[in-house]
Amino acid sequence: MAKNYRAELVGVFGDPVDGNPTGILEEAGFAALGLNYRYLTLKVTPEDFDTAMKSLLALHMKGINLTMPHKITVLPYLDEMSEAARIIGAVNTIAVRDGKLIGDNTDGKGFVQALQMEGISPEKKNIVILGAGGAARAIAVECALSGAASVTIINRGQANAEKLVSTLLEHTDAKAAFLPWSKCQEIPAGTDILINATPIGFHPNGNEKPDINYDTITPGMVVSDVVFNPDITEFLKAAAAKGAVTISGLGMLVCQGALNFTIWTGKEAPYDIMYEALKKEFTA
Numbered sequence: 001m002a003k004n005y006r007a008e009l010v011g012v013f014g015d016p017v018d019g020n021p022t023g024i025l026e027e028a029g030f031a032a033l034g035l036n037y038r039y040l041t042l043k044v045t046p047e048d049f050d051t052a053m054k055s056l057l058a059l060h061m062k063g064i065n066l067t068m069p070h071k072i073t074v075l076p077y078l079d080e081m082s083e084a085a086r087i088i089g090a091v092n093t094i095a096v097r098d099g100k101l102i103g104d105n106t107d108g109k110g111f112v113q114a115l116q117m118e119g120i121s122p123e124k125k126n127i128v129i130l131g132a133g134g135a136a137r138a139i140a141v142e143c144a145l146s147g148a149a150s151v152t153i154i155n156r157g158q159a160n161a162e163k164l165v166s167t168l169l170e171h172t173d174a175k176a177a178f179l180p181w182s183k184c185q186e187i188p189a190g191t192d193i194l195i196n197a198t199p200i201g202f203h204p205n206g207n208e209k210p211d212i213n214y215d216t217i218t219p220g221m222v223v224s225d226v227v228f229n230p231d232i233t234e235f236l237k238a239a240a241a242k243g244a245v246t247i248s249g250l251g252m253l254v255c256q257g258a259l260n261f262t263i264w265t266g267k268e269a270p271y272d273i274m275y276e277a278l279k280k281e282f283t284a
Contacts, residue, residue, distance in 0.1 A: 004036065009059060010264050011040030013052050014067035018043070021229075021281055022065060025257045028277035032270045037062070044070065053077045056096055063095045063264045071134060078103040087171045088141045090134060095263050104263065107135055108142025110256030111224070115193075117255070118247055120222055123147035125192035130154050130181070130210050132161040135226050136197035140164055143193075144172035152188060156181045187216040194239070196225045201233040209234040219243030228253045229282050254278055 012020055018041075026039040044052040049070060056064060066074055071090040075081075078091065079100040085091045091103035112122060122143040129136050132155040140151050151174050155161035161178040168176035179188070187194055194217065201208050206229075217223060223239035228249035236246040257278075258269035 007036050007038045008264075009038055009040060009061045010063050010065075010260075011038075011042050011061075012065035012067055013042055013044040013049070013070055014065075015043050015045050015069065017041055017067060020067060021278060022253075022257055022260075024281050025254055025274040025278045026261060029258070029261050029270050029274045030265075032273045033265075033267060035265060035267070037265065046070075046073065049073060053101075056094070056101065057099065061096055063093065063260075065260060066092050066094065068134075074103065077101060084108060084138075084141055084145060087145075087167060088138050089167075090138070092138075093260050093263060105138050106256045106259040106263075108138035108140075109259055110254075111139045111195075111226075111252045112142050112146050113255040113259070114247060114251040115222070115224070117251065118245075120193070120245075120247075121146070122193065124149050126150045126152070126188075126190050127193045127195070128152045128154060128187055128191045129195045129197050130212070131196070131198035132157065132164050133197065136195075137164055137167075139195060139197055139226075140168060140176075141172070144168050144174035144176070148174045150175040150177070152177050152179055152191075154179045154181050154185060181211075183211060185210075185212045187212060187221075189216075191218075191221060193222045193224065194244075195223075196227065196233075196235050199227065201225070201230075201235055202227045203229045206230045207234060209238060214238045214242060217242040217244050220245065222247065224252070225249050226252060228278075231279065231282060250275070250279060250282075 023039040030037040080102045082104040085105040095102045153161045165176040221244045223244040224247040226249045231250045254275045261269035
């Protein structure tokens with residue numbers, strides 16, 4: 001059999017994108033399974049986005065991740081979309097199959113999978129989310145589609161939060177509500193899962209944490225953070241001190257990457273290897 005010197009290409013389009021670590025975990029997965037794939041971290045400005053999208057087919061790429069500012073701009077280019085991506089109104093992963101661009105959103109799926117790996121399900125749970133941006137939207141929709149009883153959005157801005165609540169009420173069976181984020185915000189009684197879906201506490205601002213009343217976090221409450229660097233945030237430390245079960249953003253990021261891996265390669269992702277590669281990157 002003739003040698004094949006051509007690698008299958010995947011990657012990410014974004015701007016800024018220099019700090020995106022996804023390639024670390026994806027490349028670790030490819031190496032572990034002996035796959036001749038390469039993950040390219042590519043700076044693509046809004047002005048060059050059309051050209052970049054045409055390159056997917058021209059370069060026979062297997063797929064691409066999308067980060068800011070392209071997750072919504074990409075929608076008209078797609079031939080198909082998953083149900084979740086359609087409801088969320090944003091796509092972060094594309095698979096190229098038979099010349100068609102198929103969009104999905106693995107942000108929320110990665111979060112739900114990270115919960116499930118800890119033996120926790122959103123089903124019939126009362127969920128509270130801090131923030132109403134892209135991550136919050138994806139997580140809220142996936143939790144609702146996974147059977148959450150209710151989703152409460154706590155946010156300082158009203159417009160985005162109310163839009164998200166309307167989306168949940170229209171497209172899912174979950175109850176949904178908006179709470180304005182006030183100083184030392186109390187977490188509603190009966191909350192089962194609390195999620196920080198804001199960038200508060202992300203490196204280099206690792207000493208910061210969301211302005212909430214941590215005394216309203218109760219023992220046994222599940223508390224999760226989308227921030228993955230540092231792995232254990234001040235938010236999670238404060239929650240753990242109140243007896244909460246904590247889940248870091250690192251697991252969510254790796255689950256998201258593992259889903260992308262399987263979408264592109266058709267093979268089960270080596271989660272443990274990918275997790276250790278990313279953890280090593282942030283503790284080196």
